[in-house]
Amino acid sequence: MKKALLFAVLFAGMCRAYAADLPYVSDIAPVPTRADEVSAQLRSLIGTASAMDVPSVGAAADAAPSAATSDPAQDAALARVRSILSYGGGIPQQDKSFMEEWFPKLLAKGLIGRAPTDFERKTIDGWFPDLAKKDDWRITAEACKNYNCIAWSAGITGEWEWPGDHVADFDKFYLSYGYVPLSDGEPQSDADIAYWELPDGSSTHGSRHVAGDIWESKLGSAPRILHHLNDLQGPDYGHVAKFYRRATPQELASRGVTSVKTPDGNGKDPCATKLRKSTGAYDIGSPDSKLRR
Amino acid sequence: MTLEARIRNYAVKTGFMFSIAAALLPCEGCHMIRPVKNGDSAVTAAQETRFEELYARWQTAINVPAIQLSSSTGRYIRCKPFADMEAMGETALPYMMRKIKEGDASGWKESQFFLWHAVKTISGVDLSGGGIAGEQEIARKYIVWWDDRNK
Numbered sequence: 001m002k003k004a005l006l007f008a009v010l011f012a013g014m015c016r017a018y019a020a021d022l023p024y025v026s027d028i029a030p031v032p033t034r035a036d037e038v039s040a041q042l043r044s045l046i047g048t049a050s051a052m053d054v055p056s057v058g059a060a061a062d063a064a065p066s067a068a069t070s071d072p073a074q075d076a077a078l079a080r081v082r083s084i085l086s087y088g089g090g091i092p093q094q095d096k097s098f099m100e101e102w103f104p105k106l107l108a109k110g111l112i113g114r115a116p117t118d119f120e121r122k123t124i125d126g127w128f129p130d131l132a133k134k135d136d137w138r139i140t141a142e143a144c145k146n147y148n149c150i151a152w153s154a155g156i157t158g159e160w161e162w163p164g165d166h167v168a169d170f171d172k173f174y175l176s177y178g179y180v181p182l183s184d185g186e187p188q189s190d191a192d193i194a195y196w197e198l199p200d201g202s203s204t205h206g207s208r209h210v211a212g213d214i215w216e217s218k219l220g221s222a223p224r225i226l227h228h229l230n231d232l233q234g235p236d237y238g239h240v241a242k243f244y245r246r247a248t249p250q251e252l253a254s255r256g257v258t259s260v261k262t263p264d265g266n267g268k269d270p271c272a273t274k275l276r277k278s279t280g281a282y283d284i285g286s287p288d289s290k291l292r293r
Numbered sequence: 294m295t296l297e298a299r300i301r302n303y304a305v306k307t308g309f310m311f312s313i314a315a316a317l318l319p320c321e322g323c324h325m326i327r328p329v330k331n332g333d334s335a336v337t338a339a340q341e342t343r344f345e346e347l348y349a350r351w352q353t354a355i356n357v358p359a360i361q362l363s364s365s366t367g368r369y370i371r372c373k374p375f376a377d378m379e380a381m382g383e384t385a386l387p388y389m390m391r392k393i394k395e396g397d398a399s400g401w402k403e404s405q406f407f408l409w410h411a412v413k414t415i416s417g418v419d420l421s422g423g424g425i426a427g428e429q430e431i432a433r434k435y436i437v438w439w440d441d442r443n444k
Contacts, residue, residue, distance in 0.1 A: 126358075145403075146401055146429075149364040156427065159428065160366070160406060160427055160428040161428070163425060172425065204365065206364075220360070221404065
């Protein structure tokens with residue numbers, strides 16, 4: 001009896017030791033279905049730990065050209081526009097007329113940002129139907145969890161900013177960075193920031209004005225894009241409910257603001273840097289000290 | 294004498310401890326077994342495992358377009374796995390702070406900074422400073438607070 005028991009134990013041990021070299025059923029990756037592939041691609045697009053690299057699907061050939069053109073004036077303008085765009089927040093007053101003149105031309109030539117890949121179109125268009133209709137939006141920075149739309153609208157790239165769920169929280173936040181609400185009668189073209197909310201008044205989003213009808217939005221943890229103002233409206237972001245612009249010193253003083261916070265954005269967006277490093281094909285412009293605000 | 298005791302006796306006598314151990318260890322989760330000297334350590338290991346499971350579930354829960362396309366902090370922290378991490382109470386604090394520190398050191402690739410909200414809920418210590426501060430900035434305040442507390 002004792003010998004039989006000992007034999008059984010030894011036999012079990014040998015089997016277990018042999019089995020340890022084999023993968024368990026749960027360790028064997030199942031054959032991926034189409035749904036699994038889409039899910040994995042979606043996750044890589046919207047910012048998993050490895051998704052700061054360019055998604056592997058879609059047309060990489062759409063990346064913005066970075067080579068110089070034969071037009072020196074255009075090259076100089078492109079360098080300056082890219083430098084201006086490498087900072088978030090409102091476009092500086094001294095750059096606005098230059099941006100109004102050059103940005104639309106350069107954008108039309110596909111020299112600003114890069115076109116979304118087919119997969120990015122499918123994914124992001126699915127959430128913003130109006131974006132899909134125009135199909136002319138551009139990506140200016142890859143998915144990144146370091147900062148969000150509110151941060152970018154104020155020029156911040158090292159913090160995720162969410163001051164609260166109501167417009168009063170955003171009034172306070174934007175004032176701390178030197179922005180005040182656009183007054184009645186002021187043209188929308190003077191606006192630097194658009195504040196978005198749902199019909200119930202809960203805050204959803206912030207965009208910054210680039211030039212003309214083009215605005216820039218960091219989509220949560222997802223990429224940063226150029227779009228027409230109302231292209232993001234819908235059930236997720238709601239609608240634009242308020243505009244802000246840079247305040248004058250007098251306006252700040254009248255509100256009891258003696259100093260405004262300086263955004264940490266220094267033209268070196270960690271996400272854009274990551275992208276440039278990972279692809280070598282994407283460039284929103286390296287900061288030029290002469291052009292820094 | 295129980296059957297298990299008999300087996301152990303024979304194993305010791307015959308010197309085949311490895312075979313015995315291999316036979317008796319459960320297959321699933323062998324890698325998670327760690328040296329345990331007393332009951333408290335066993336509890337700690339189980340809590341850590343529980344926290345890591347909840348953290349992984351939270352990462353999965355927020356990694357969907359409806360949340361990833363949102364900038365609202367509330368969308369990232371108002372979900373069951375996050376609430377379950379909070380519900381672990383004080384025992385989860387060391388693991389949460391470890392995640393926050395890892396995030397700070399590695400560029401916040403998993404949005405670990407949001408965990409300060411749970412640390413605040415559990416500890417009752419509010420370092421948010423009234424709302425005009427970034428999530429990472431507040432998370433770093435909690436790192437300082439935690440390190441001071443554990444000096």
